[in-house]
Amino acid sequence: MESVLFWILGVISIITAFNAITGKNLFYNLLLLASFVLSIAGFYLLLEADFLALVQVLIYVGGIVVLLLFAIMLVPKLNVHFTSSFFTWVGGLFLSLLFFILLNLFLEAFPLALYEKGHITLGAIASLLFTEYFLAFEIFGVILLIVMVGIVIIVRGGEF
Amino acid sequence: MPLIYYLALSALLFSLGVFGVLTQRNAINVLISFEIMLNAVNLTLVAFSQFFQLLKGQIFVLFTIGVGAAEVAMALIIIFVIFKTFKTIDLDEIKLMRG
Amino acid sequence: MEYWVLALIILPLLSFGLLSFVGEKLPRRGALLSIFLMAISFFLSLGVLYKVLIEGDLSFFYNWLPVGKIFLKAGFLIDTLSAIMLVLVTLISLLIQIYSLGYMAGEERFSWFYAVLSLFTASMLGVVAASSYLFMYFCWELMGLCSYLLIGFWKERETALAAAKKAFLVTRLGDLAFLLGIIYLYFTVGTTEILRVSTSTLTPAKAGLISLLLFGGAVGKSAQFPLHIWLPDAMEGPTPVSAFLHSATMVAAGVYLVARSYSLFSLSPTVFQVITFIGLLTSFLAATMACVAREIKKILAYSTISHLGYMMLGLGTGGLGAGVFHLISHAFFKALLFLGAGCMIHATHTHDIFEMGGLFKRMKITSIAFLIASLSLAGVPPFSGFFSKDEILTSAFASGWWGIFIIALITTFLSAFYIFRLFFIAFLRESNKEIKEAPPIMTFPMIILAFLSIIGGLWKVSFAPFLEEEGEILIAVLLLSLGLSLLGILVAGGIYLYGWTTEENIRSRLTWIYKLIENKYYLDHFYGFVTEKAAFGFSCVCRWFDHQAINKGIDGFAILIRVGGKTIRPVQTGRLRSYMWIIFFTLCIILSIYWWFTLSGVKGG
Numbered sequence: 001m002e003s004v005l006f007w008i009l010g011v012i013s014i015i016t017a018f019n020a021i022t023g024k025n026l027f028y029n030l031l032l033l034a035s036f037v038l039s040i041a042g043f044y045l046l047l048e049a050d051f052l053a054l055v056q057v058l059i060y061v062g063g064i065v066v067l068l069l070f071a072i073m074l075v076p077k078l079n080v081h082f083t084s085s086f087f088t089w090v091g092g093l094f095l096s097l098l099f100f101i102l103l104n105l106f107l108e109a110f111p112l113a114l115y116e117k118g119h120i121t122l123g124a125i126a127s128l129l130f131t132e133y134f135l136a137f138e139i140f141g142v143i144l145l146i147v148m149v150g151i152v153i154i155v156r157g158g159e160f
Numbered sequence: 161m162p163l164i165y166y167l168a169l170s171a172l173l174f175s176l177g178v179f180g181v182l183t184q185r186n187a188i189n190v191l192i193s194f195e196i197m198l199n200a201v202n203l204t205l206v207a208f209s210q211f212f213q214l215l216k217g218q219i220f221v222l223f224t225i226g227v228g229a230a231e232v233a234m235a236l237i238i239i240f241v242i243f244k245t246f247k248t249i250d251l252d253e254i255k256l257m258r259g
Numbered sequence: 260m261e262y263w264v265l266a267l268i269i270l271p272l273l274s275f276g277l278l279s280f281v282g283e284k285l286p287r288r289g290a291l292l293s294i295f296l297m298a299i300s301f302f303l304s305l306g307v308l309y310k311v312l313i314e315g316d317l318s319f320f321y322n323w324l325p326v327g328k329i330f331l332k333a334g335f336l337i338d339t340l341s342a343i344m345l346v347l348v349t350l351i352s353l354l355i356q357i358y359s360l361g362y363m364a365g366e367e368r369f370s371w372f373y374a375v376l377s378l379f380t381a382s383m384l385g386v387v388a389a390s391s392y393l394f395m396y397f398c399w400e401l402m403g404l405c406s407y408l409l410i411g412f413w414k415e416r417e418t419a420l421a422a423a424k425k426a427f428l429v430t431r432l433g434d435l436a437f438l439l440g441i442i443y444l445y446f447t448v449g450t451t452e453i454l455r456v457s458t459s460t461l462t463p464a465k466a467g468l469i470s471l472l473l474f475g476g477a478v479g480k481s482a483q484f485p486l487h488i489w490l491p492d493a494m495e496g497p498t499p500v501s502a503f504l505h506s507a508t509m510v511a512a513g514v515y516l517v518a519r520s521y522s523l524f525s526l527s528p529t530v531f532q533v534i535t536f537i538g539l540l541t542s543f544l545a546a547t548m549a550c551v552a553r554e555i556k557k558i559l560a561y562s563t564i565s566h567l568g569y570m571m572l573g574l575g576t577g578g579l580g581a582g583v584f585h586l587i588s589h590a591f592f593k594a595l596l597f598l599g600a601g602c603m604i605h606a607t608h609t610h611d612i613f614e615m616g617g618l619f620k621r622m623k624i625t626s627i628a629f630l631i632a633s634l635s636l637a638g639v640p641p642f643s644g645f646f647s648k649d650e651i652l653t654s655a656f657a658s659g660w661w662g663i664f665i666i667a668l669i670t671t672f673l674s675a676f677y678i679f680r681l682f683f684i685a686f687l688r689e690s691n692k693e694i695k696e697a698p699p700i701m702t703f704p705m706i707i708l709a710f711l712s713i714i715g716g717l718w719k720v721s722f723a724p725f726l727e728e729e730g731e732i733l734i735a736v737l738l739l740s741l742g743l744s745l746l747g748i749l750v751a752g753g754i755y756l757y758g759w760t761t762e763e764n765i766r767s768r769l770t771w772i773y774k775l776i777e778n779k780y781y782l783d784h785f786y787g788f789v790t791e792k793a794a795f796g797f798s799c800v801c802r803w804f805d806h807q808a809i810n811k812g813i814d815g816f817a818i819l820i821r822v823g824g825k826t827i828r829p830v831q832t833g834r835l836r837s838y839m840w841i842i843f844f845t846l847c848i849i850l851s852i853y854w855w856f857t858l859s860g861v862k863g864g
Contacts, residue, residue, distance in 0.1 A: 017177075033192050033196070049210070049221075060225070063229050071239075072188070078239075081189075100174075147230040154237045181839055251835050
């Protein structure tokens, strides 16, 4: 059961990813991105990261993709496709292939699972977040704040 | 599923993202490819987290997703500003250097 | 006795030091001190000579220069030969210094003159007393320096400075050979001590090479052909300098060197042949040049060169005693001739003998002294010159080569001829000029020297036992030399006194010979040409090198940077995508390196 799901999700993710990149219409690319993200969320579910899957869908689909969609809806001029030259395609293909091969060299065969299951729960996440990784949590908040302020500034043309 | 399948898949997705970054001329397409890369890395992290039954990976991913969102917002703003300045978002045209 | 030797060398050095710093403040601007010290040196040298005659040779040395683990030594070797030379040098130095009180009076740099004279004396004494070639070379160079300083004493004269440079450079060539000889000697024998060298074992070839190189030094200093060109020009210096350095002492140093190295030289048969040949050639050529010169000092200079050639001839044909005897005899009469010339120049204010005249009536003492010296030079008995010249001719005859003997005889004839040509023209021609005799301070040394020229011949009787070779008197040679000398005087008298023919007449008949000789056989031109070409050629090479190699090198460096910059500039495109490519490509490289070293099983990552 699990492996079937894996394969289906895997195929979906690869196909959507590829089309999201090479599509001609920006709109469709964004929607394909959303699908991609959803498939990844599916993976997370498979990997016992339920909370994470939730967060992924919420933020990526509900936040990022929506944001981008709004952007291109409001500024239609952005929705333009430029074709790259043939050499660019070839070079890019070559480089990414090379990259892929190199990454594969570092793969080793891992057994199925190292430890017994059952340790990943939402409660555990929460407790970790507020004790061990509290600093990161707070800094994250600060980052968000900074981003918001920065956006406001830039939108207003750099003046207060 | 054996861990290595997830890793291989993630590597493939990452390479796809790289391919997109290297070839696309539209800035937003590049952004999309970048997001794909990000997600591939997240997948790796979660897969390892499940393998070792530790939560560190998931928390890391949590933060990654969040920061990624913020970063997209910033990127978008920058693209707008560039669009205002250069009247285009073709990455090949956007340069101040001559020669 | 060592202290005597040290003292008599150090005293002149002391004189030099004192005079050069505080000379002006001393009485008579330091000259009296210098003369006093030199007198002491002279008496010390007499004492040394006496002791050597009685007690035998003396040698001692000190550690001088540290070289690695061993010391180069500076030492003194006093045997009869050096002792006699010590006496000679100090005596002549003393006489010259007394003479200069009068001659150089009123000179601005009076003290410096005496200082350098003293320094020269010290270095010549060092050369003569040295026990090793290295120390001798050291003093030899010092002599050359003093000669340079003294020739160019009147700094304002361009010709004097040029002459000083010429002297220094030409003798330098000889000194180079000398130095090479010393170095080679050191490497083959292991020492430069004269005593040990002569008893060492050397193959004839090596000994010959070393000897010829050492002789090269003598060729330079003693103005032998072809390095004789500096001596005529050296007459630019003050007359006392000419009398001292360039007739009696410094130029005799080369002869002394040959005499000293006699046992070394005799290891190889060719060396003596070379010495003889060069000596003969020099004496003949110089004698011809003296016959046609007009300036009094130039005539005397050529005469000096000629007689130095004579000495070399004597030494080369085996007459060690003859050569040295003539050295001493020549020192006396040549110095006297120069001093007399100085008086004449002072009185008549000209250097050209044709402008002088009637000196005999008005400068009695000078004239008589000069006459004595001329007779000695010409080889007329009972003066010393006769005996010494006769010894050399005997030695030349004994060598068995007819050619040498005949040319030597011709040179004798020429010697008598030119010196009496000078005498007749300068002293006995009519003139109306107002001329005064020289002051006593200048005539006193001349009288002493005249006296020595007279009695010098009597030495021969007692001289012979102390030298290697005993001259065998052949009556025929004696009569021949005497006859030729008298013939020379006769011919000179005939032409210049009685008017058998005039010089202009001869000149017009033999113009080409005159031209040749007057231009010193174009040797100076030759040297000038060669050095000019060599210097110009070398400078062309240097200029080429500087332009091509160095300039291009530096320019090339700048060009390299500029071109390098131009080539690398396109990397910065300003486009995001190209940067991404570079980033990912580098990442691939890093990954592959990382993989290669950690996971691929290659050891030593």
